[in-house]
Amino acid sequence: MGVKVAVFGATGAVGKEMLTILAERLFPADEVYALATRKSMGVELSYGEKTLKCQDVETFDYSKVDLVLMSAGGEPSKEWAPKIARAGAIVVDNSSAWRMDPDVPLVVPEVNLDALDGVKKKGIVANPNCSTIQLVVALKPIHDRAGIKRVSCATYQSVSGAGQEGMDELWTQTKGIYVNDQPTPQKFTKQIAFNVIPHIDVFMEDGATKEEWKMTVETKKILDPKIKLFATCARVPVFVGHSIAAHLELEDELSADEARALLRESPGLMVIDKREDEGYVTPVECVGEFATFVSRIREDPTVENGLALWVVSDNLRKGAALNAVQIAEGLLNKGLLKNS
Known part of the structure; x- marks a missing residue:
């Protein structure tokens, strides 16, 4: 018997991308099911050359699948992930509900x-925050080589990180401005078209936003609890692709040339770093790509053993759907799925 997979939240932007990437990476699934709320029953979605009809999350029999990729938000995940796990499937969840x-x-x-070996405790694996994912992929080889003491980063996050509503709002406001319509913020707190908003998620008591907190605590859990991280997260008028300007303070000296060579040989990364026009990657170039791109690698003379990086990735892919599918591949390769 082969692996059977369900995508929970299949009609959302990330859910659709999960189906696309499962097909692109030839994930060895005998059956793939698209699940959504009752109002989306019968909606047709593409899975490679096949067309899947959405089934209702409420009535679906989860005992017949080995794996559920979930992208439906925190509250549905809190309700459904334990139920699905009790039915015998492993859940890979894209929300923040289970990360900590x-x-x-x-x-x-x-x-x-x-860390996947710990999945047996609850039957759930958490997908990290989109910005955390691309950051730690770039930090891992540097930390292994030179030890990271501290990271200060500013993120420039696309509107697709707020879902389809965020993309629609940027599109509507941009069109409206050209015909003198006054932008009316709905999904975002302020006008997003032709603007930058230094506010993602809710504010916390210390003045950080929850998005900034997520990057800090998730990096510690994934990479090393001793790393100190400070982030400022901003929403920018870009449809897809998150960017991060990261400044590192290292334990040991690592030159920009050494870092460049190290990152070129590291999994999941592509270095494009020439000191000339177009010698770097922007969000436009990363869309549709699996890799996390690193550019503008420089030594930072303001701190001892300082290094600066520009990190760009497709947040719907590596920042969400691709990472979830890679987790699924890891579960399969480790024999952690029922039929693997």
């Missing part, structure tokens, strides 16, 4: 694949 649960592995396959 000590009994749930938080996994980026290029960084901490062995």
Whole structure:
């Protein structure tokens, strides 16, 4: 018997991308099911050359699948992930609901694949925050070589990180401005078209937003609890692709040339770093790509053993759907799925 997979939240932007990537990477599934709420029953979705009809998450028999890739938000995940796990399937969840649960592995396959062995505790694996994923893929080889003491980063996050509503709002506001319509913020707190908003998720007591907190605690859980991280997360008028300007303070000296060579040989990364026009990657170039791109690698003379990086990735792919599918591949390769 082969592996049977369900995508829970299949009509959302990330759910659709999960189906696309399962097909692109030739994931060895005998059956793939698209699941969504009752209002989407019968909606047709593409899976490679096949067309899948959405089934209802409420009535689906989860005992007949080995793996559920879930992208439906925190509250549905809290309700459904334990039920699905009790039915015998492993859940790979894209929301923030389970990330900091000590009994749930938080996994980026290029960084901490062995953490998957802990999936047996609850039957759930958490997919990290989109910005955390691309950051730790770039940090891992540097930390292994030179030890990272501290990271200060600013993120420039695309509107697709807020789902289809975020993309629609940018599109509507951009069109409206050209015909003198006053932008009306709905999904975002302020106008997003032709603007930058230094506010993602809710504010916390110390003045950080929850998005900034997520990057800090998730990096510690995935990579090393001793790393100090400070982030400022901003929403920018880009449809797809997150960017991060990261400044590192290392334990040991690592030159820009050494870092460049190291990152070129590291899994999941592509280095494009020439000191000339177009010698770097922007969000436009990363769309549709599996890799996390690193550019603008420089030594930072303001701190001892300082290094600066520009890190760009497709947040719907590596920042969400691709990482989830890579986790699924890891579960399969480790024999952790029922029929693997």
